[in-house]
Amino acid sequence: MAEAKNMLTRVPVREQDPKVRAANFEEVCLGYNEEEAVAESQRCLHCKNAKCVQGCPVNINIPEFVGAVKEKDFGKAYDIISESSSLPAVCGRVCPQETQCEGRCIRGIKGDAVSIGKLERFVADWAKEHGMKMKCTAKQTGRKVAVIGAGPSGLTCAGDLAKMGYDVTIFEALHKAGGVLVYGIPEFRLPKDKVVAKEVENVQCLGVKIETNVIIGRSVTIEELMTKEGFEAVFIGSGAGLPMFMNIPGEQAKGVFSANEYLTRNNLMKAYRDDYDTPIVHGKKVVVVGGGNVAMDAARTALRLGAQTHIVYRRSEAELPARAEEVHHAKEEGIQFDLLTNPVEILADENDNVRGIRCIRMELGEPDASGRRRPQPIEGSEFEIECDTVIMSLGTRPNPLISSTTYGLDVNKKLCIVATEEEGKTSLEGVYAGGDAVTGAATVILAMGAGKKAARGIDAYLRSKD
Amino acid sequence: MYKILEARNLAGPNYEMIVEAPRVAARCLPGQFIIVKLDEQAERIPLTITDYDREKGTIEIVYQPVGESTSKFTELKAGDSFMDFVGPLGRPSDLCESEDPEAIEALKKKKIVFVAGGVGAAPIYPQAKWLHEHGVECDVIIGARNKELVLLEDRMKEVANVYVTTDDGSYGRSGMVTKCLEDLIAEGHTYDHCVCIGPMIMMKFLCLTTKKYGIHTVVSMNPIMVDGTGMCGACRVTVGGEVKFACVDGPEFDGHEVDFDLAMKRQTMYKTQEGEAFLAWKEGSTHHGGCGECGGEK
Numbered sequence: 079m080a081e082a083k084n085m086l087t088r089v090p091v092r093e094q095d096p097k098v099r100a101a102n103f104e105e106v107c108l109g110y111n112e113e114e115a116v117a118e119s120q121r122c123l124h125c126k127n128a129k130c131v132q133g134c135p136v137n138i139n140i141p142e143f144v145g146a147v148k149e150k151d152f153g154k155a156y157d158i159i160s161e162s163s164s165l166p167a168v169c170g171r172v173c174p175q176e177t178q179c180e181g182r183c184i185r186g187i188k189g190d191a192v193s194i195g196k197l198e199r200f201v202a203d204w205a206k207e208h209g210m211k212m213k214c215t216a217k218q219t220g221r222k223v224a225v226i227g228a229g230p231s232g233l234t235c236a237g238d239l240a241k242m243g244y245d246v247t248i249f250e251a252l253h254k255a256g257g258v259l260v261y262g263i264p265e266f267r268l269p270k271d272k273v274v275a276k277e278v279e280n281v282q283c284l285g286v287k288i289e290t291n292v293i294i295g296r297s298v299t300i301e302e303l304m305t306k307e308g309f310e311a312v313f314i315g316s317g318a319g320l321p322m323f324m325n326i327p328g329e330q331a332k333g334v335f336s337a338n339e340y341l342t343r344n345n346l347m348k349a350y351r352d353d354y355d356t357p358i359v360h361g362k363k364v365v366v367v368g369g370g371n372v373a374m375d376a377a378r379t380a381l382r383l384g385a386q387t388h389i390v391y392r393r394s395e396a397e398l399p400a401r402a403e404e405v406h407h408a409k410e411e412g413i414q415f416d417l418l419t420n421p422v423e424i425l426a427d428e429n430d431n432v433r434g435i436r437c438i439r440m441e442l443g444e445p446d447a448s449g450r451r452r453p454q455p456i457e458g459s460e461f462e463i464e465c466d467t468v469i470m471s472l473g474t475r476p477n478p479l480i481s482s483t484t485y486g487l488d489v490n491k492k493l494c495i496v497a498t499e500e501e502g503k504t505s506l507e508g509v510y511a512g513g514d515a516v517t518g519a520a521t522v523i524l525a526m527g528a529g530k531k532a533a534r535g536i537d538a539y540l541r542s543k544d
Numbered sequence: 545m546y547k548i549l550e551a552r553n554l555a556g557p558n559y560e561m562i563v564e565a566p567r568v569a570a571r572c573l574p575g576q577f578i579i580v581k582l583d584e585q586a587e588r589i590p591l592t593i594t595d596y597d598r599e600k601g602t603i604e605i606v607y608q609p610v611g612e613s614t615s616k617f618t619e620l621k622a623g624d625s626f627m628d629f630v631g632p633l634g635r636p637s638d639l640c641e642s643e644d645p646e647a648i649e650a651l652k653k654k655k656i657v658f659v660a661g662g663v664g665a666a667p668i669y670p671q672a673k674w675l676h677e678h679g680v681e682c683d684v685i686i687g688a689r690n691k692e693l694v695l696l697e698d699r700m701k702e703v704a705n706v707y708v709t710t711d712d713g714s715y716g717r718s719g720m721v722t723k724c725l726e727d728l729i730a731e732g733h734t735y736d737h738c739v740c741i742g743p744m745i746m747m748k749f750l751c752l753t754t755k756k757y758g759i760h761t762v763v764s765m766n767p768i769m770v771d772g773t774g775m776c777g778a779c780r781v782t783v784g785g786e787v788k789f790a791c792v793d794g795p796e797f798d799g800h801e802v803d804f805d806l807a808m809k810r811q812t813m814y815k816t817q818e819g820e821a822f823l824a825w826k827e828g829s830t831h832h833g834g835c836g837e838c839g840g841e842k
Contacts, residue, residue: 251771252771253581253630290628291629291630292567292630293633297567297571297630298567298570298571319774320774320775320789321776323780323787325787329787330780330787330806330810332810335777336778338777339777342770342771343776347588347770354585355585355587356587356588356770357587357814359813429809430809477773477774477792478792479773479774
């Protein structure tokens with residue numbers, strides 16, 4: 079029987095062998111089975127004043143669901159999670175638990191924190207296998223709410239509003255619902271059919287309608303939704319979709335991509351599969367610039383498409399913004415990290431194809447505004463890395479399509495929509511916003527948290543109109 | 545699903561379709577485009593809007609098949625459907641953005657010439673039509689390699705003064721569009737605003753010509769695109785030294801500022817893969833690769 083060797087260490091989770099998985103797109107982490115989950119659940123101390131719950135952006139009642147796992151009542155565990163989260167199978171896989179729930183776990187002071195993420199994933203997968211659906215029992219209010227964007231914040235907000243009895247329609251610009259869960263995060267980290275599509279169906283089960291191929295600001299405006307289509311409130315969860323570039327020489331050469339393009343081709347358009355039409359460049363030597371989760375995703379995708387892959391990041395390992403697990407997995411799979419290194423120029427051949435990238439070594443100086451030590455170039459330390467593909471993963475900013483077509487909607491200087499922290503209220507009456515469209519690029523779970531708060535805000539607003 | 549109501553072959557390799565897409569038809573303006581995706585496995589393909597009917601909720605698209613995906617479209621018939629059809633994308637043409645009477649009056653004072661190369665006549669037609677409907681006169685030069693390839697001539701004549709020119713002189717005037725424009729100017733026409741849409745190389749040379757005459761020139765770029773909403777950055781073009789995304793900042797840009805040489809290089813990014821896919825589709829099971837040329841053996 080699987081059990082923790084001692085209560086200080088977590089039950090290890092089974093993963094695909096790094097050598098095998100480096101050549102396939104199957105999920106890396108295989109997750110706990112029943113036995114392993116129950117064993118891990120026994121490590122929970124069921125703290126009265128549970129710090130883990132405070133660390134969770136949607137405040138899942140963690141000790142209670144873990145307790146249900148311990149009793150082998152997995153259905154009950156699912157119901158407890160569902161009260162707070164609409165996307166548990168996703169969050170169990172992509173949340174940065176080490177800085178949230180698990181980061182606060184008392185077990186973590188001496189030994190490993192309880193593997194809350196893996197337990198959440200187990201419960202959500204178990205519920206799917208056993209055909210459990212989220213329940214919607216609220217009385218219909220007959221009021222229509224529009225949600226813009228079928229990503230994490232939109233799906234959460236829509237799900238919560240449906241549970242409160244609202245008639246919710248999500249408008250999605252792409253041809254598939256899921257937002258970053260379908261275009262950004264790769265199959266090997268978050269399976270699309272098995273997990274994402276099921277979570278979307280779950281939200282639809284609550285009565286939420288999803289209209290794809292509608293670009294708010296182009297196909298229809300927020301004002302038209304409210305004046306012509308009868309929506310009494312709108313939630314904007316349009317994400318931070320616009321990729322940033324470095325503006326260094328050579329960036330327009332053939333073979334330079336934004337991580338968004340590379341990942342969208344591979345994940346949304348499934349370019350890695352022969353039976354799909356969208357092309358993707360199979361580089362032999364790929365350099366990914368950046369150190370976040372998206373950079374890890376792009377690098378590990380390139381590796382699986384057959385490339386020798388480097389990550390170039392200007393700070394040191396301690397500052398890598400990616401989840402610890404992603405960095406660990408990337409290293410296991412053979413990705414080389416060139417830390418304290420910054421590109422200065424992309425080199426191209428006579429046909430304008432990428433042939434290399436010129437970088438400069440960096441050192442860390444005084445802390446900057448973000449509290450991290452500022453990287454500074456070391457003079458005369460330039461060197462070249464030979465490569466045929468460069469993927470820029472430098473972050474994203476919000477798409478101005480909505481803010482520029484919605485009169486009276488306030489944005490800040492980074493073009494992020496201004497919305498209140500507590501309930502996502504914007505400068506326009508009845509219009510709420512949350513997720514990356516408000517904060518700039520952040521995490522799935524923070525976007526979900528914002529979607530939840532906005533759902534409460536919208537509910538309070540619509541009630542006040544009675 | 546978005547139903548195809550009509551599908552037919554126009555001049556030469558050009559095809560036309562009328563598709564039911566009420567949301568797009570309700571809002572689109574000349575200069576904008578759409579993206580279609582045939583089925584689950586298909587690519588997202590950006591195409592030009594040629595005409596629209598707000599009441600019927602339909603969009604007309606005209607295209608020339610270039611690769612596997614657009615070649616498949618030619619087999620579609622009335623009654624078939626696209627799985628996805630999204631738009632309108634991009635910014636409307638500057639000329640057709642405002643119905644304001646003052647703006648229309650200002651347009652009436654302008655001497656406007658459109659220059660269409662090949663399938664470029666398709667995105668020009670709705671602009672000329674819009675201007676005509678608002679009482680603004682304009683000239684249109686339709687250029688094509690030969691008589692067979694002249695596109696939308698009759699419909700264009702209903703809304704504008706049309707000059708047709710063919711490279712081989714088989715129809716209308718003889719020579720390239722650049723020559724036609726210079727001839728018209730020599731004949732006494734004056735222009736202060738030019739909109740040029742066609743193959744990248746033609747737009748490049750036409751812009752060199754108009755620059756000589758000091759005519760403000762707008763071109764419409766059609767680079768490689770994936771999502772069409774600003775998300776991927778594949779469609780970046782360099783305009784006046786700045787990087788712009790054709791899908792959200794364009795597709796129309798100041799032709800005298802566009803770096804055409806760079807844009808033409810970027811256009812070839814997937815050429816080999818497109819060619820391979822096209823051959824595999826066209827030759828079906830008879831395409832075995834192995835020639836060592838096409839890469840089909842991979």
